[in-house]
Amino acid sequence: MALTRAQVENIAHLARLELDPAEIPAFQDKLSRIVDFIGELDRADTAGVAPMAHPLPGLAQRLRPDAVTETDAHPLYQQNAPQVAAGLYLVPKVIE
Amino acid sequence: MIHRHTLAQLAAELRARKLSSVELARAYLERIQASQPLLNAFISITAEQALAAAGAADAALARGEGGPLTGVPIGHKDLFCTAGVRTTCGSRMLENFVSPYDATVVSRLRASGAVMLGKLNMDEFAMGSSNETSHFGPVRNPWNTDLVPGGSSGGSAAAVSARLLPGATATDTGGSIRQPAALCGITGIKPTYGRVSRYGMIAFASSLDQGGVVTASAEDAALMLREMAGFDPRDSTSVDTPVPDYVAGLDAPLEGLKIGLLKEFFDAGLDPDNERCIREALAVFPRLGAKVRQVSLPNISLSVPAYYVVAPAECSSNLARYDGVRFGHRCKEPRDLTDLYKRSRSEGFGAEVKRRIMTGTYVLSAGYYDAYYLKAQRVRQLIAADFQRAFAEVDVLMGPATPTTAFAIGAKTADPITMYLNDIYTISANLAGVPALSVPCGFAQGLPVGLQVIGPHFAEQRLLHAAHRYQLETDWHLKIPERFA
Numbered sequence: 001m002a003l004t005r006a007q008v009e010n011i012a013h014l015a016r017l018e019l020d021p022a023e024i025p026a027f028q029d030k031l032s033r034i035v036d037f038i039g040e041l042d043r044a045d046t047a048g049v050a051p052m053a054h055p056l057p058g059l060a061q062r063l064r065p066d067a068v069t070e071t072d073a074h075p076l077y078q079q080n081a082p083q084v085a086a087g088l089y090l091v092p093k094v095i096e
Numbered sequence: 097m098i099h100r101h102t103l104a105q106l107a108a109e110l111r112a113r114k115l116s117s118v119e120l121a122r123a124y125l126e127r128i129q130a131s132q133p134l135l136n137a138f139i140s141i142t143a144e145q146a147l148a149a150a151g152a153a154d155a156a157l158a159r160g161e162g163g164p165l166t167g168v169p170i171g172h173k174d175l176f177c178t179a180g181v182r183t184t185c186g187s188r189m190l191e192n193f194v195s196p197y198d199a200t201v202v203s204r205l206r207a208s209g210a211v212m213l214g215k216l217n218m219d220e221f222a223m224g225s226s227n228e229t230s231h232f233g234p235v236r237n238p239w240n241t242d243l244v245p246g247g248s249s250g251g252s253a254a255a256v257s258a259r260l261l262p263g264a265t266a267t268d269t270g271g272s273i274r275q276p277a278a279l280c281g282i283t284g285i286k287p288t289y290g291r292v293s294r295y296g297m298i299a300f301a302s303s304l305d306q307g308g309v310v311t312a313s314a315e316d317a318a319l320m321l322r323e324m325a326g327f328d329p330r331d332s333t334s335v336d337t338p339v340p341d342y343v344a345g346l347d348a349p350l351e352g353l354k355i356g357l358l359k360e361f362f363d364a365g366l367d368p369d370n371e372r373c374i375r376e377a378l379a380v381f382p383r384l385g386a387k388v389r390q391v392s393l394p395n396i397s398l399s400v401p402a403y404y405v406v407a408p409a410e411c412s413s414n415l416a417r418y419d420g421v422r423f424g425h426r427c428k429e430p431r432d433l434t435d436l437y438k439r440s441r442s443e444g445f446g447a448e449v450k451r452r453i454m455t456g457t458y459v460l461s462a463g464y465y466d467a468y469y470l471k472a473q474r475v476r477q478l479i480a481a482d483f484q485r486a487f488a489e490v491d492v493l494m495g496p497a498t499p500t501t502a503f504a505i506g507a508k509t510a511d512p513i514t515m516y517l518n519d520i521y522t523i524s525a526n527l528a529g530v531p532a533l534s535v536p537c538g539f540a541q542g543l544p545v546g547l548q549v550i551g552p553h554f555a556e557q558r559l560l561h562a563a564h565r566y567q568l569e570t571d572w573h574l575k576i577p578e579r580f581a
Binding site: 008011012014015016017018019023027030031033034035037038039040041042044046049051052053054056057059061062064073076077079080081082083089092093094 | 421430433
């Protein structure tokens, strides 16, 4: 199935990516090939087969005691942040 | 010629104090520096920290202390977080990222005494089969520098192949340990899903990702994996079952081992010269007392398309965290928040990562979820059931790790499907969560070929045992590219 330019632009928007207009045809071509390829799954008979979300089925997710195990280290974590002030992450203004 | 010693030999020589860790680190660092312009296997070389750690290892050994790997030089794939040393994941997005904590794999190997010499090059966010998607440039294959080393753990595999390190960590989401190990002529094991902690291992596809090792021999892999594996409360999918001593029992006879020759892996796509090597390798096992019969996994041909739904879907979710706000690349002068997200991500990610994010976004989007994602999860169940049936009849499965030997840099970048089909024999083990390894088993036109051994969940010991016995009979794993011999 060939994806249209508009579809590719919409997928990029949903993924919060901005594609250079000049590179859209290449993305369109390669993504269309990928969509064709994964379309091969249609030929599998999966009637009555349960979807498998985890490679070790039957393994219960663990719980742990509700106890404090880590202490506040936000100044350390924020060393990697592009812009911080007063312990807060800064982004462009979102409310007019 | 210390670089010709295996990791197991080096560990023993260090313990016996025939070698000093500082001397060993210096020798390997010299090889690393000299090879870097040629192979580009490393993203960061941490000489200063390495020499300090090696000095401490020597002091511990002098006191009669130390763990099983004390003083042994290793490298980490650059997606294992290392506190104080940048972790890039091969991406511009994380070019300047310094993790505030260590991955569990990193802290465990350090606790067992290993000395890190640097961080290894890789495909960007582990998405690739040739190491050509790295922001830091391609890695070259030590057997022929016009060729790719495979990927995504291309730096790890090239470094061990050229004996720049006796062992390195690696990760495998669809073949990223076994495929480069095969193409570089070394041993690589992907353990059972949940066997090695994913804490601090930068996520690509969380239901498929698994950490492992690349080394010269199966014995070396057993030694390193024993130190890395085991339950970690910090990884919610880590499995709480004891880790057997992978090294003990390696020499035991293989008598009675039931081997299934994986019928579908000997298809038209398998290069005839590669097939010859694999068949010769399979002929070794009956001499060791094993029984070989053919086994069929009828749904396995659907592995690659199922993978290219599941892996991109999980990737698009995992990589949503790179928003230019908390860490990672941020664009200059964003107009508003959407512009900040979009430009930061578009500048930070390379083309292959963008394609995978977009594929994942597409298959998870409204109206397509059932047709693609749910369908792929059902197919995944069929493939897992195929393995379960096979392992009711045989102890291990064997076949090729890759359809061909290493290919030329640039040869497969035009069509993503051609590149994806490189992993046709490795992907199914990730979908089923079972352990698998690749061992060198000969040469086709002068390039290494890998034999793949797949086992049921938590049968790492059985795989390493079979591989070790094979390596006692053959010397393919001791071959070193001439330039680095």
